[in-house]
Amino acid sequence: MAEQESDAIIRVRDITVQFGKTRVLDGLDLDVKRGEILGFVGPSGAGKSVLTRTIIGLVPKVSGRIEVFGVDLDAANFAERRGVERRWGILFQQGALFSSLTVRQNIQFPVREYLRVSQRLLDEIMVAKLGMVGLKPEVADRYPSELSGGMVKRVALARALALDPELVFLDEPTSGLDPIGAGDFDELVRTLQRTLGLTVFMVTHDLDSLYTACDRIAVLGNGKIIAAGSIADMKASQHPWLQQYFNGKRARAVVG
Amino acid sequence: MSGNPTLERVAQGEGLALCAAGNWTARFAPMLERIVSDAEKLRGSRQHIFIDVSQVAKLDTFGAWLIERLRRSLSDATAEAKIAGLSANYSTLVDEVRRVSAVPKVDSDPLSVTGMFEQIGRTVVGIGGTILSLIDMLGAVLAAVGNVLIHPRSFRLTSTVHHLEQVCWRAVPIVVLITFLIGCIISQQGIFHFRQFGADIFVVDMLGVLVLREIGVLLVAIMVAGRSGSAYTAELGSMKMREEIDALRTMGFDPIEVLILPRMLAIMLALPILAFLGAMAALYGGGLVAWLYGGVDPEAFLLRLRDAISINHFIVGMIKAPVMAAVIGIVACVEGLAVQGSAESLGQHTTSSVVKGIFFVIVMDGVFAIFFASIGM
Numbered sequence: 192m193a194e195q196e197s198d199a200i201i202r203v204r205d206i207t208v209q210f211g212k213t214r215v216l217d218g219l220d221l222d223v224k225r226g227e228i229l230g231f232v233g234p235s236g237a238g239k240s241v242l243t244r245t246i247i248g249l250v251p252k253v254s255g256r257i258e259v260f261g262v263d264l265d266a267a268n269f270a271e272r273r274g275v276e277r278r279w280g281i282l283f284q285q286g287a288l289f290s291s292l293t294v295r296q297n298i299q300f301p302v303r304e305y306l307r308v309s310q311r312l313l314d315e316i317m318v319a320k321l322g323m324v325g326l327k328p329e330v331a332d333r334y335p336s337e338l339s340g341g342m343v344k345r346v347a348l349a350r351a352l353a354l355d356p357e358l359v360f361l362d363e364p365t366s367g368l369d370p371i372g373a374g375d376f377d378e379l380v381r382t383l384q385r386t387l388g389l390t391v392f393m394v395t396h397d398l399d400s401l402y403t404a405c406d407r408i409a410v411l412g413n414g415k416i417i418a419a420g421s422i423a424d425m426k427a428s429q430h431p432w433l434q435q436y437f438n439g440k441r442a443r444a445v446v447g
Numbered sequence: 448m449s450g451n452p453t454l455e456r457v458a459q460g461e462g463l464a465l466c467a468a469g470n471w472t473a474r475f476a477p478m479l480e481r482i483v484s485d486a487e488k489l490r491g492s493r494q495h496i497f498i499d500v501s502q503v504a505k506l507d508t509f510g511a512w513l514i515e516r517l518r519r520s521l522s523d524a525t526a527e528a529k530i531a532g533l534s535a536n537y538s539t540l541v542d543e544v545r546r547v548s549a550v551p552k553v554d555s556d557p558l559s560v561t562g563m564f565e566q567i568g569r570t571v572v573g574i575g576g577t578i579l580s581l582i583d584m585l586g587a588v589l590a591a592v593g594n595v596l597i598h599p600r601s602f603r604l605t606s607t608v609h610h611l612e613q614v615c616w617r618a619v620p621i622v623v624l625i626t627f628l629i630g631c632i633i634s635q636q637g638i639f640h641f642r643q644f645g646a647d648i649f650v651v652d653m654l655g656v657l658v659l660r661e662i663g664v665l666l667v668a669i670m671v672a673g674r675s676g677s678a679y680t681a682e683l684g685s686m687k688m689r690e691e692i693d694a695l696r697t698m699g700f701d702p703i704e705v706l707i708l709p710r711m712l713a714i715m716l717a718l719p720i721l722a723f724l725g726a727m728a729a730l731y732g733g734g735l736v737a738w739l740y741g742g743v744d745p746e747a748f749l750l751r752l753r754d755a756i757s758i759n760h761f762i763v764g765m766i767k768a769p770v771m772a773a774v775i776g777i778v779a780c781v782e783g784l785a786v787q788g789s790a791e792s793l794g795q796h797t798t799s800s801v802v803k804g805i806f807f808v809i810v811m812d813g814v815f816a817i818f819f820a821s822i823g824m
Contacts, residue, residue: 290688291791306476312513319512319547328548336688336788355473355507386540387507 199258200225200358200390201246206255207414208238208245215241217414219255223358228384228391230401233411234432239394240284242411243360246392247281248272259358277305280351284362286343288335294321294346295331301353320349323383325375340367348376352383361393365400373397377404450504451475454482462495465517468502471510483513487520496521501532511537512544577781577803584781585773588711591704603709610713614675615720621674622667622721623728626658629666630729631736633657638741647741651748652755654733659760663726664718665812668771671718672804676779679710680800683783684793692784702784711776718772719765726764759824767815774811775804 201223208216215238223229233239244250246257248264257264262275288297298317302308318328324345335343344367351359361380365373377400383389395401401408402422409419410433418428426437452469465486471479489496498518503510514530521528533541595602637650683706686692692702730752737743743751782800786793 290789302473306473308476308480312476312480312509315512315516315547316509319508319544322546323508323543334789352508355509382539382543386536386543 198222198224200260201392202256202258203242203246204256204258206245206257207253208241208250209253214414216245216252219411219415221409221416221419223390223392224407225390226384226388227406228380228393228404230405230408231392231394231411232396232401232408232436237411238414239411240362243362243392243394247279247360277354278356279358279360280354280356281360282344282348282351282362282364284366286335286347288343288347288350290335293332293334294338297335297346298350298353301350305354316353317349320352321346323352324349324379325372341369341372344368344376348379355387357388358390358392361391361395363394363396365395365397370399373399374403376400380404452479452482452503452510454486456486456489459495462497463489464497464499465489466499466502467514468504470505471500471503471514472505472507473509476509476513479510479513483517486517489521496528497531498528499532500530500537501534503537506537506540508540508544511540512547515541515544515547580781580785581777584707584777587703588707588777588780591701591708594701594704595708601704603705606705606709607712610710611716613678614671614713615717618671618674618717618721619724622670622725625670626663626666626725627728627732629662630654630658630732630734633662633729634733634736635740638737642741648743648747648751650733650737650741651743651751654730654737655752655756656760658726658729658733659756659764661764661812663729664722664764664767664771665808667722667725668718668768668775668808669805671714671721671772672775672779672808673801675714675717676775676804677797677801679714679776679779680783680786680797681793683707683780684786684796687784687786688788688793707780710780711773714776715769715772718775719768722764722768726761763815763819763824767812770815771808771811774807778804778807 199222201221203219203221205218205220206216207214207218219242221242231239231242241250245252246259259275260278262271264272264275267275288294289300292300295314295317298320299313302313302316317331321328321331326342326345326349330338330342330346335346338346344364348361348364351361364380365376368376380389380391380393381404384391391404393400393405395405405422407419407421408425410417410425410430412430412432417430418425418433422437425433428434428437450470452467452471452475455466455468457464457466469475498514498521500506500514506514518528518530530541634650634654637653638647641647641649683692686706692706695702695705734745734748737748738745779800782796782803786796
């Protein structure tokens with residue numbers, strides 16, 4: 192457990208993921224440092240979601256090594272793995288709320304499973320989390336199918352944060368939100384990161400998020416990390432895709 | 448463990464200081480909750496209460512909320528408890544939880560006699576609704592058929608063939624296998640009991656009438672309801688959940704014509720074919736057992752079969768098949784389109800598609816039995 196004190200909360204070494212004959216990730220290395228917000232970008236279909244899903248163990252890898260909180264996920268036994276899973280929260284792209292549970296039950300689900308606390312505290316925590324993601328307590332008894340797309344995202348974030356995790360994975364958190372909502376969301380991620388010492392791994396296409404929320408940016412291309420660093424590093428890069436992405440028309444509009 | 452949260456009480460003249468220390472985090476939530484609810488009883492008559500949090504090693508939403516809850520319950524109209532020693536980092540978190548207001552109650556209906564009667568009433572009304580929606584769907588399908596007859600080019604042949612493959616071709620092995628076994632069993636049981644009064648050969652009569660007229664088609668219809676009716680409901684239901692059906696409608700397509708008509712046609716063609724194959728398999732199985740177990744050789748079996756049954760028995764079975772298929776298809780499609788947003792609803796409707804499908808098939812079989820008896824077939 193000595194490694195846990197080290198800087199990198201996620202350490203990915205030389206991982207390869209293959210579907211049939213297509214190699215999606217090819218010897219990829221990545222470190223995510225404790226307490227940072229890492230923005231993860233790359234062209235559509237480059238394998239951003241695949242990498243996220245590989246780290247959290249939903250996609251099998253051909254080779255390589257993944258350590259989260261200093262625990263090698265392949266070598267970990269069931270209890271260690273449970274321990275790691277308790278300390279991370281995941282926001283899926285489509286929300287992935289449990290459709291037959293209400294918002295209240297969705298948010299309380301992980302808490303109820305892991306902690307033996309009273310219903311009163313469960314309800315209070317649920318309202319607190321809803322408040323944090325900018326929703327009113329009145330939505331608590333609605334079902335996911337009765338929520339708007341943006342609300343689903345927010346509830347899903349509230350669920351991801353339910354156990355106050357140290358690490359959250361956000362898969363395109365601001366897609367489908369209006370610009371103001373997306374701005375609030377970035378602000379929220381920042382606040383949470385400051386107050387809870389959260390580490391955030393954010394897959395995003397939102398340039399605003401990259402500029403305002405992220406400490407560091409990693410770029411995926413050809414199955415590898417082609418660049419990692421601050422916004423300034425990205426803009427200075429000579430890589431054609433980065434040039435287009437950070438100095439293109441839309442990027443100029445963001446910078447103003 | 449050293450990080451365990453604590454809350455010490457320190458008297459300060461008239462006032463009281465509560466010193467929190469340790470990790471006030473989610474991991475320790477059950478312990479924290481106990482500590483806080485003990486401390487909440489301290490309210491009493493003390494004037495100045497502070498909650499000193501400067502010793503807290505780690506704070507998260509759980510801890511912050513419990514401190515806030517403690518603060519609220521120790522405050523009253525005259526004096527407000529204060530939180531002291533809050534670091535800048537944590538103060539935003541505490542501010543965040545301070546916004547938590549009343550928790551909405553879950554409205555749960557208490558179990559009552561009126562409630563039970565209400566439930567029964569609703570169920571009865573629901574049955575009426577079910578029948579109406581079946582008739583509604585039947586009408587919609589007939590309208591779509593009319594439309595296709597007027598504009599034959601709007602007919603979806605590819606889709607129909609695809610469903611025919613799913614419902615008919617892929618069902619052949621299991622249908623043949625099961626009806627074969629049922630034929631064997633009927634034959635064996637018949638011979639076993641008829642032998643007691645030397646009427647072995649009558650097993651052929653029983654097998655022929657039963658298989659061609661009743662069991663063949665009924666059994667196959669039940670299998671198709673379980674196999675394809677459920678698939679129809681699940682397909683249409685998940686399309687409904689993902690708004691695919693709405694998308695179709697907004698593009699100017701009629702979901703009935705695009706999705707339901709091909710399925711209905713496929714199942715109505717499939718069931719007679721499967722019923723025929725099933726009947727043949729059952730007769731074959733029955734004949735085999737009669738030969739091997741009962742000593743009725745194949746020639747005698749066929750001769751007896753020709754005498755015992757008329758073409759009418761076969762026709763009755765074949766007439767029933769497409770009607771039963773239509774009932775199964777319509778029930779399945781109605782249930783599919785009734786699916787709401789949740790996975791649970793999909794499961795419920797798939798279940799009720801199969802249950803209602805089988806129920807209506809048996810009811811139809813009874814109606815047919817009366818009808819054919821009346822017209823002397």
